[in-house]
Amino acid sequence: MEIRLADKKDINDIAMIEAKCFPSLEAATYEQFLERFESFGDCFLVAVNNDQVIGFINGCSTNEPCLPDELYHDASLHQKEGLYQTVFGLDVLPDYRHQGIAGALLKSFILLAKQRGKKGMVLTCKDYLIHYYEKFGFVRQGISDSHHGGASWNDMLYIFEDGE
Incomplete structure (x- = not known):
């Protein structure tokens, strides 16, 4: 498996994966991913296995x-x-779940954010994922004001230590 910066040609695969991983009210569309990629394409990482984005x-x-x-x-x-670097998804x-791929993607994104001089990383997650993100250094800040997709979310923050 390889983790790399995404290419524009990966957007179709990214949108397809999003549709499989999130309810339709929460999932970003192909058009939204394309717009995001045009604005911050250098903030997309993909995991690739045998030339397939997974x-x-x-x-x-x-x-x-x-x-x-x-x-x-x-x-x-x-x-x-x-x-701050955010994590949208x-x-x-x-x-391919339960093989460490999500963790490898997150660690790579954290490293990239640190290399770019970010102070920290922020994300929102559902209750059952709080413990998962805490393993990487995120701290729960409380219930989020977010109502994205009509769901309830938790604010999670990871402040990078100086010299990390």
Whole structure:
């Protein structure tokens, strides 16, 4: 398996994986991924196995340590030099789950954010994933104001230590 920056040609696979991993009210569409990629394509990583995209992680940068819903819907809000890397989605095809691929994608995204001088990373997750993200250094900040897809979310924040 290889983890690399996504290419524009990967967007179709990314949208297909998203549709398999999230309910339709929460899943981004092909058009939304294309718009996001045009704004922050350097913030998309894909996991590839035998030339097939099997997972991805993506998100924009912002100056606030939170992930408000408007960031999902307006790619122009991306701040390339923002202090925080967000995670919009971490998706792995069902047949490839429980093999460490999501963890490898997240670790790679964290490393990339650190290399780019970000102060930290933010995401929202459902209750059952709080413990998973805590293993990587994220700390639950409380119930999110987000109502993305009509679901209830938790704000998670990972502040990078100096010298990490």
